[in-house]
Amino acid sequence: MISEDTLKELALTLSEYKLIVEKLDREPNELELGLFGALWSEHCGYKHTKKLLRTIKSKSKYTLTEAGAENAGAINIGDNKAIVMKIESHNHPSAVEPYEGAATGVGGIVRDIFAMGARPIALLNSLRFGDLNIDRNIQIANGVVEGISGYGNCLGIPNIGGECLFDESYENNPLVNAMCVGIVDIDSILSAKAESPGDLLIIIGSETGRDGIHGASGLASQNFEETVELRSAVQVGNPFLEKLLIEACLEIATLDELVGMQDCGAAGITSAAIEMAERSNLGLSIDVNKVPVREKGMTPYEIMLSESQERMLIAVRKNEYKNIFKILDKWDLKCSIIGEFIEGNDVIIHNDKKFISKTPINTLTTAPEYDLSKISKGYTAPYKEIKLQKSYSSFNENIIKAHIKKIISSDNLVSKKSLYKKYDHHVQTNTVVEPGSDSAVIRIKGTDKMLALSCDGNSRLCGVNPKVGSEINIAEACRNISVMGATPIALTDGLNFGDPTKAKGAYELIETFKGFNNACEIFETPIISGNASLFNEGHKTSINPTPIIGAMGIMDKNIKVPKKGFISEGDKIGLLGKSLWGTDIGLSGSEFQRIFDKDLSGEIYIDLKFEKIIQENIRTLVHKNLINSAHDISIGGLMSAIILCCEQNNLGAKIDKKIPENWAGSLFGEDQSRIIFSYDEENKKEISKLLNKSNWMEIGTVTEKNIKFENIFIESDSLFMSYNKGFSRDI
Numbered sequence: 039m040i041s042e043d044t045l046k047e048l049a050l051t052l053s054e055y056k057l058i059v060e061k062l063d064r065e066p067n068e069l070e071l072g073l074f075g076a077l078w079s080e081h082c083g084y085k086h087t088k089k090l091l092r093t094i095k096s097k098s099k100y101t102l103t104e105a106g107a108e109n110a111g112a113i114n115i116g117d118n119k120a121i122v123m124k125i126e127s128h129n130h131p132s133a134v135e136p137y138e139g140a141a142t143g144v145g146g147i148v149r150d151i152f153a154m155g156a157r158p159i160a161l162l163n164s165l166r167f168g169d170l171n172i173d174r175n176i177q178i179a180n181g182v183v184e185g186i187s188g189y190g191n192c193l194g195i196p197n198i199g200g201e202c203l204f205d206e207s208y209e210n211n212p213l214v215n216a217m218c219v220g221i222v223d224i225d226s227i228l229s230a231k232a233e234s235p236g237d238l239l240i241i242i243g244s245e246t247g248r249d250g251i252h253g254a255s256g257l258a259s260q261n262f263e264e265t266v267e268l269r270s271a272v273q274v275g276n277p278f279l280e281k282l283l284i285e286a287c288l289e290i291a292t293l294d295e296l297v298g299m300q301d302c303g304a305a306g307i308t309s310a311a312i313e314m315a316e317r318s319n320l321g322l323s324i325d326v327n328k329v330p331v332r333e334k335g336m337t338p339y340e341i342m343l344s345e346s347q348e349r350m351l352i353a354v355r356k357n358e359y360k361n362i363f364k365i366l367d368k369w370d371l372k373c374s375i376i377g378e379f380i381e382g383n384d385v386i387i388h389n390d391k392k393f394i395s396k397t398p399i400n401t402l403t404t405a406p407e408y409d410l411s412k413i414s415k416g417y418t419a420p421y422k423e424i425k426l427q428k429s430y431s432s433f434n435e436n437i438i439k440a441h442i443k444k445i446i447s448s449d450n451l452v453s454k455k456s457l458y459k460k461y462d463h464h465v466q467t468n469t470v471v472e473p474g475s476d477s478a479v480i481r482i483k484g485t486d487k488m489l490a491l492s493c494d495g496n497s498r499l500c501g502v503n504p505k506v507g508s509e510i511n512i513a514e515a516c517r518n519i520s521v522m523g524a525t526p527i528a529l530t531d532g533l534n535f536g537d538p539t540k541a542k543g544a545y546e547l548i549e550t551f552k553g554f555n556n557a558c559e560i561f562e563t564p565i566i567s568g569n570a571s572l573f574n575e576g577h578k579t580s581i582n583p584t585p586i587i588g589a590m591g592i593m594d595k596n597i598k599v600p601k602k603g604f605i606s607e608g609d610k611i612g613l614l615g616k617s618l619w620g621t622d623i624g625l626s627g628s629e630f631q632r633i634f635d636k637d638l639s640g641e642i643y644i645d646l647k648f649e650k651i652i653q654e655n656i657r658t659l660v661h662k663n664l665i666n667s668a669h670d671i672s673i674g675g676l677m678s679a680i681i682l683c684c685e686q687n688n689l690g691a692k693i694d695k696k697i698p699e700n701w702a703g704s705l706f707g708e709d710q711s712r713i714i715f716s717y718d719e720e721n722k723k724e725i726s727k728l729l730n731k732s733n734w735m736e737i738g739t740v741t742e743k744n745i746k747f748e749n750i751f752i753e754s755d756s757l758f759m760s761y762n763k764g765f766s767r768d769i
Contacts, residue, residue, distance in 0.1 A: 040071075047252060048075030054406060061401045069339050069387065070395050073402055075252075076305035076343055077312065080572050083405030086538035087570045090410070090551040094565050095558035100527050101566055102224065107317075109150040109230055109301055111566025112222075113528040115592055117485045120224045122156040125164075125217040125493070125532040125588045127571035132214040135272040136181025140214050141189035142275040142347050147218040148193060149301035149350065152284050155228040155291040156220030159466060160480055161190055162493040163200040164532065164586045166213035170204060170449055170767045178212050179769045186216070187460040192277035193284065196469055197461035198478035200493045202769075204449045205632070207497070211576035215532040215569075217493055217588040221482065228291055230300040231317035232353035232379040237297055239311060239322065239377035240359065242366055243283050243349040245332035249274050250306065250345025279348045279371075286369040287350060293365075295358040302349035308342045310351045311377065312385050316403045318353075321382035327390040328376040338389050353379065410544040417541035419503075419549075424626050424640030430702035435750055438701055441634065442752065445706060446681055447760040450629055451674050456764045475602045476518040476670050481595060488599075490524035490591040495532075496673070499642050499708075501582035502627040504546045506642050508553030508585050510710055513649045514672055515589035516561055520653035521668040521713055522599050523660030524591030526561065531568035531587055536580030538572050546583040554585070560646040563589075582638075598663055603686020604716045605666040609740040611691060612725070615652050615671075615712035617735060620698040624707025629673050644710040652711050655729055662728070664721045671712040677705035679714050680745060685758045690741040696748040716740055 040055055048071065050058075058066055058074050066074060077083060084091065096105035102112040102120055110124035128143025144161065151158045163186060168175040190197050195218070232239075250273035290296055298318075302310045307329065315322040326338045336344075354362060359375065366373045380386075385402065387395040429437055445451060458473040470488060471479035477492035494515040500507030516526040531554070536543040558564060574581045593599075604611070618624065625631050626640025659665045671679045684691055698704055717725060722736065745752040 048072065049079055050075050054078060057406060067395060069342065070397055072339050072343050073308050073397065076308045077402050078405040079305065081304050082309050084570060085405045086408050086410060086572060087533065087547065088407050090547060093551060094554055096564045096566060098562065098564045101564055102227065103566065105566055109153045111528065111530060112154065112227055113566060114224060115487060118224050119482065119485060120222050120227060121489065121590060122151050122154050122220040122222060123217070123528065123530050123588065123590060124150050124567040125215055125530045125586060126150065126569040127213065127215045127532050127534060129211065129213050129534065129571050129574055131272045132182050132212050133178065133210060136178045137185040137188070138272050138274055140182040140185030142273040143214050143216045144186055144189045145275050145277065145280050145347050146301065146303045147216045148195065148280065149303065151218045151220035152287050153228065153230060153299045153301045153350065154222065155226050155288070156222035157288060158195045158218050158220045158284065159468065160219040160491060161195050161197040162217040162491060162588065163197070164213070164215040164493045164495060165200070165202040166208045166497070166584060167204050168209035169206055170765060175209070176767055182212060182214055183457055183460060183769055189275055189277040191462045193281050194465050196463045196465050198463045198469055198480065199473050199491060202454055202457055205498065205582065207579060207582045209576050209578060211574050211581055213534050213581070213584060215534070215586045217530065219491060219590065226291065228299045231298045231314050232320055233297045233318070235320060235379055235381045236356040237379045238354045238356055238359060238375050239324065239379065240352050240354055240373055241302070241329060241349060241376050242352060242371055242373040244276065244279055244346055245330045245372060246341055246344045246349070247332045247346045248336065248340055248344060251340060251343050273345050273347045275347045282369045282371055283348055283350060286366055286371050289365050290352065290362055293361055295355050295362055297353040297355060300351045302351055304345065306342065306344045306346070312399055312402055314351065314353060315379060315385060316399050318379060321380040321384045321399065322377055323380050323386045324377035325388045325390065328374050330372050330374050338387065338394055410538060410548050413539065414541050414544035414548060417545045419545065422639035426622060426625070426702065431700045433697065433699050433701065438697065438750065439752060442677055443757065443760060444633060445629060445674055445678060446757050448629055448633060449765050451678055452764050453762050457769055471522065471599055476521050479522055479599055486595050488593050488595045490519045490522045490593060491589070492518035493586065493588045494518060495584055495586035497582040497584035498627040498632060498638060500550070500585060501638050502640060502642050504549040504583045505553040506644060508550040509557045509646060510642070510644050511585055511587045512554065512557035512561065513644060513646065513710060514670065515587040516563065517653055517670045517713070519589050519591035520657050521670055522593070523597045523657055524593035525657065526563045526589050526591045528590045529563055529565045529587055531565050531585060533568065533570040534574055534581065534584040534586065535572050537575050543580065550583060550585050557646055560650055597661060600660055600665055600668040601686065602669050602683065603667055604683050604689045604691070604740045605687065607689060607740055607742050609666055609716040610719050610722060610736055611738040611740060612715050612717060612734055613712065613737045614655055614715060614734045616709065618707060618709055619695060619704050620700065622700055622703035622707070624675065624709030625703050628675065628706060628708040630675070630702060630706035649711045652713065652733065655733060656713050656715070658728055659715070659725060664725055665715045665717045668713055668715040671714055672708060675706035675708050681757055681761065683714060684745060684754060685761055688758070690743040690745055690754055691738055692741050692746045693738040694748065695737060697750050
């Protein structure tokens with residue numbers, strides 16, 4: 039009988055093992071069990087999310103691919119051009135080996151993009167860490183940032199945006215989500231499959247080593263407390279080799295001999311080759327003896343399951359590989375014919391002439407699907423009423439100023455310049471708006487278009503209410519695009535959650551998908567690709583549910599993109615959306631609540647239809663060149679937004695309002711659907727014509743220095759210094 043330790047190593051349950059035996063009508067051998075462990079892992083098999091993923095809105099008039107059918111999603115932007123994009127996580131590897139985990143996360147997502155024949159043109163990332171006062175969290179954060187820059191800067195791809203946030207729920211369980219965007223001619227998009235029996239399977243790039251074995255099953259498919267020593271499961275990257283691989287693969291992609299291309303990522307050759315065969319409705323014969331290896335004595339098990347980096351699989355027409363080999367030789371890349379696509383539905387594995395295994399492909403790739411509604415049945419999310427301190431409901435100038443200083447000094451609000459200056463964001467010379475704004479903007483050379491790109495996800499709001507929180511995440515990602523003047527047309531998601539086998543984890547996933555579906559329907563913007571990372575359970579607790587949204591918008595290159603900060607003294611300041619002045623709305627899940635109440639409680643709300651109108655409004659103002667700056671109001675609330683808008687050009691603001699007695703919600707509430715903008719006074723009449731009176735109001739004037747309300751004066755220099763000082767400890 040199979041041992042519990044073996045099943046645990048492969049992240050298979052006893053019931054799953056019994057199902058394998060039933061499907062095969064025999065006991066699997068060691069290699070076959072490894073294949074099942076990899077392909078039925080959470081990372082590859084999506085067994086706890088597949089049913090939910092089928093419900094997502096993933097199509098629009100612009101989509102060119104089926105979500106999940108290819109390495110990434112493709113969207114039509116006109117001029118026979120497609121944008122290919124995807125986000126993917128490398129959380130568990132980054133917790134074990136921060137540098138290599140983050141570095142190989144970048145390498146993996148880039149390969150997903152050029153596997154479709156697209157040239158990578160932008161990188162973004164979304165990072166989550168625990169409290170920086172703890173030394174281990176500093177080590178993780180430093181390693182992750184160095185890994186992203188150390189690998190990404192070598193590839194010649196600009197890293198143009200993202201986010202970096204801190205919360206105690208990520209103690210020992212950081213999140214590292216990497217997003218890549220590429221461009222390809224529509225008629226040159228590659229699929230990850232073969233065409234006919236006789237097509238050859240060729241591996242190119244790095245030799246196969248022992249690094250990364252059980253990465254998909256051991257690291258990404260179980261909780262940390264279930265693992266012991268998993269450093270060998272973390273891959274080791276070589277960015278210079280990946281750069282050669284990019285150029286070689288894009289050159290190969292122009293040849294008629296090439297049929298399909300697949301990244302060799304999670305579960306290595308096992309996942310890449312067998313999934314190619316499945317997509318092709320073909321069988322596959324592999325000889326592991328043909329795989330170039332860098333270590334002596336590697337077993338078929340190790341060769342098939344290794345997750346060594348910088349490897350690609352390609353399908354090539356039989357006997358038509360010579361030109362491809364010439365290109366690979368030019369780029370000094372190793373290659374080998376390791377198999378052939380055949381008729382039928384079996385994967386047959388040999389080691390030289392020795393037969394090892396014959397397994398039905400659809401059995402290997404059809405992982406069990408679990409109904410999360412059964413797991414979560416009876417679970418009710420605990421409601422905690424928000425409790426505000428009495429000091430928040432009485433006006434005290436010194437207390438208010440102290441809270442403002444503390445908020446703007448928060449690691450979640452300070453300038454991230456010390457982080458993103460380590461990334462090359464101008465290589466390829468397409469970057470129009472750099473990191474540090476609501477979203478980045480790049481030009482698409484040879485067209486009349488620019489792209490706006492953002493990466494966003496408020497996990498504290500999702501911790502309060504995963505459904506509404508996920509709606510807000512999509513709304514905010516799109517709002518970041520809209521304030522630049524671009525129209526959101528595609529999303530990619532990174533699902534970072536706890537244990538789906540527990541009622542709480544299952545409930546959070548179900549509610550998140552409800553929110554996704556609602557928001558995508560209203561915004562008419564599909565999720566075209568993504569990744570699920572589950573079992574993010576540290577040694578103490580589960581992470582907050584953290585659905586990360588990568589958003590892409592499109593705009594005319596002649597549009598004058600508004601700045602994030604105020605431009606000139608004398609400009610008027612407008613607030614688009616709900617005023618909410620004099621209320622305590624928006625403190626639930628806020629940064630204010632995290633810092634001062636050390637709590638996560640209350641209720642959150644968003645009116646998605648109103649949000650859609652607000653975003654249409656701001657795009658109209660941008661397109662008509664009526665505003666000078668625009669900034670989304672989100673983390674830290676209105677007060678933080680005002681400070682950041684002033685800081686960019688060292689200006690001030692006179693706000694025509696009194697700070698009310700219940701000042702906390704007015705200044706720091708994070709209620710949604712609000713944008714602060716500035717404009718020339720002469721444009722006010724035209725702005726008023728275009729906007730509904732109830733949707734906006736003029737709240738003040740840009741001044742030379744400092745921030746003044748009608749009943750309080752706030753010296754700005756010290757606030758700017760606190761903001762620009764950066765993180766509480768160096769990253």
